[in-house]
Amino acid sequence: MRVLVTGGAGYIGSHTLLELMAQGHEVCVLDNYSNATPEVLNRVRALSNGLVHDYIGDVRDAAKLDEVMQDFQPEAVIHFAGLKAVGESQEKPLLYYDVNVSGTLALLHAMERANCKRLIFSSSATVYGEPVYLPYDEAHPTNPTSVYGKTKLIAEQILTDWAAADSTRAAVLLRYFNPVGAHASAQIGEDPKDIPNNLMPFIAQVAVGKREALQIFGDDYDTPDGTGLRDYIHVVDLARAHVAAIAYAEQATGARPFNIGTGQSYSVRDMVAAFERACGAAIKTQQVGRREGDIAAMQADATRANAELGWKATHDLDAMTASTWAWQSANPDGYDGS
Ligand code: WQD
Numbered sequence: 001m002r003v004l005v006t007g008g009a010g011y012i013g014s015h016t017l018l019e020l021m022a023q024g025h026e027v028c029v030l031d032n033y034s035n036a037t038p039e040v041l042n043r044v045r046a047l048s049n050g051l052v053h054d055y056i057g058d059v060r061d062a063a064k065l066d067e068v069m070q071d072f073q074p075e076a077v078i079h080f081a082g083l084k085a086v087g088e089s090q091e092k093p094l095l096y097y098d099v100n101v102s103g104t105l106a107l108l109h110a111m112e113r114a115n116c117k118r119l120i121f122s123s124s125a126t127v128y129g130e131p132v133y134l135p136y137d138e139a140h141p142t143n144p145t146s147v148y149g150k151t152k153l154i155a156e157q158i159l160t161d162w163a164a165a166d167s168t169r170a171a172v173l174l175r176y177f178n179p180v181g182a183h184a185s186a187q188i189g190e191d192p193k194d195i196p197n198n199l200m201p202f203i204a205q206v207a208v209g210k211r212e213a214l215q216i217f218g219d220d221y222d223t224p225d226g227t228g229l230r231d232y233i234h235v236v237d238l239a240r241a242h243v244a245a246i247a248y249a250e251q252a253t254g255a256r257p258f259n260i261g262t263g264q265s266y267s268v269r270d271m272v273a274a275f276e277r278a279c280g281a282a283i284k285t286q287q288v289g290r291r292e293g294d295i296a297a298m299q300a301d302a303t304r305a306n307a308e309l310g311w312k313a314t315h316d317l318d319a320m321t322a323s324t325w326a327w328q329s330a331n332p333d334g335y336d337g338s
Contacts, residue, residue: 002026002072003246004116006059006107007080008052009036011190012122012179014044015239016078018188021050023243028053028072030064031081035193039335043187059103065110076118076249078242079107082151085197086126086293089148100151101158108162117169118249119159120242125177125231125259125298127153135231135301138175138257145293160255170249177231177261177300179238181320182327189327190235191334199271200232200320204328207279214283216268218290221297227268229297231261234315234323244311261300262313271321278321279329 003020007013008029013036017027029041029052045052053072057064059081068074082100083089089096104121111119128136129143144150159171180200182189195211196202205211219226241260266274272283306312315323 001075001246001250002028004028004030004068004072004074004077005080006030006077007036007082007122008054009033009038009040010080012235012238013078013080014040014188015183015235016080016242017044017052018048018183019236019239019243020246021048025243025246026051028055028068028074030055030057030059030068032056032058035083037335040188047183047185047187060099060106062106062110065106066113069110069114069116073114074116076120076246077107077111077116078120078122078246079104080122082122084148086146086148087197089146089151093147096147096151100148101154104155104158108158117166118246119170120172120174120245120249121155121159123156123173123175123257124149124152125175125261125300127156127175130295131298134297135263135299136259137301138259138304156255156257163253163255167253170253171255172245172249173255173257174241174245174260175257176238177233177259177298179235180232181234181236181315181323183236184323186323186326186330189324189331191331199230199268200324203272203275203283204324206283207275207281207325208328208332210332212284214272214285215288216285217288217294219287220290223267223297225267225269228294229265229267229299231263231265231298231300232271232317232320233261233313234320237262237313237315241305241309241311244309248309258305258309259300259302260305261302263300263302265297265299266317270317274317274321275325277318278325
């Protein structure tokens with residue numbers, strides 16, 4: 001199929017392009033490069049020997065969207081483009097509602113004008129909020145606490161009503177847990193613009209000497225070692241979930257959420273120990289207080305994705321840390337070094 005990938009130059013988007021092309025799909029990227037660099041697509045092209053159409057533009061720009069729709073005639077869209085920093089979302093709520101919610105609306109209007117009826121949405125397990133029970137299944141109450149999480153839930157609700165209005169439409173809502181890792185080539189990987197908010201890239205930057213020490217946020221949670229538990233998922237497994245979602249959307253209609261996680265959770269200290277195994281050196285840490293808004297433990301029940309998408313994660317913890325270390329050590333300054 002012809003698949004438009006908004007935000008396709010990003011961390012998850014770039015890994016998804018490679019998996020789409022490996023399955024014979026034709027891809028087109030729309031990205032405004034607010035959190036990515038064109039070098040990423042150069043590397044994707046080198047790794048795939050494939051054709052990657054690309055347009056520079058904002059997903060809120062109707063004229064640009066119409067240009068892409070008319071030129072590429074997508075049969076499906078994977079919508080990654082959006083802002084994703086939880087802390088920043090609290091400081092700049094209107095920016096997050098504008099990009100993540102209005103951007104999704106603008107995309108849907110353009111899809112209607114182009115008669116494109118399938119959308120795979122980059123959602124997040126953060127829509128669940130504090131767990132009522134674990135592991136989270138898709139029936140778990142949704143009660144996001146951050147603006148970021150609220151934008152994802154609102155976009156899901158918009159997509160649900162959009163799909164319900166026309167029985168030929170499909171919206172696949174992928175609720176990611178914690179994406180980590182990098183492509184086996186070590187040519188693409190996670191490259192946060194500023195100081196990393198997320199655990200794995202921060203550990204990786206300590207390991208290459210870019211950061212002094214990892215601050216461990218809280219050791220008094222009700223977890224085995226007191227630090228936060230998360231369901232980390234390898235980005236290649238996550239990318240493959242999008243390819244499975246495209247196949248599902250070819251024959252399904254309506255809107256349906258799917259948890260995309262492994263069903264196994266690890267603590268912060270587990271991740272540090274695993275990374276030390278991968279890089280062969282100690283990671284300096286500093287114990288500090290909890291980070292505001294953090295949840296003690298998150299874990300996915302991915303039964304529905306296994307059963308209905310035919311998808312299951314295959315990369316284990318050591319593959320996650322080893323691939324991250326290979327990427328970071330080969331690219332100490334991320335894409336800036338290129
Ligand atoms: C993981 C664990 C921290 C950094 C968020 C979003 C989610 C997705 C991933 C966008 C927690 C601890 C972290 C550090 C630490 N974002 N930690 N020191 O908060 O689970 O999820 O990012 O797609 O939607 O909600 O991920 O990696 O920030 O934190 O101790 O320097 O690591 O307390 O327990 P999180 P994270």
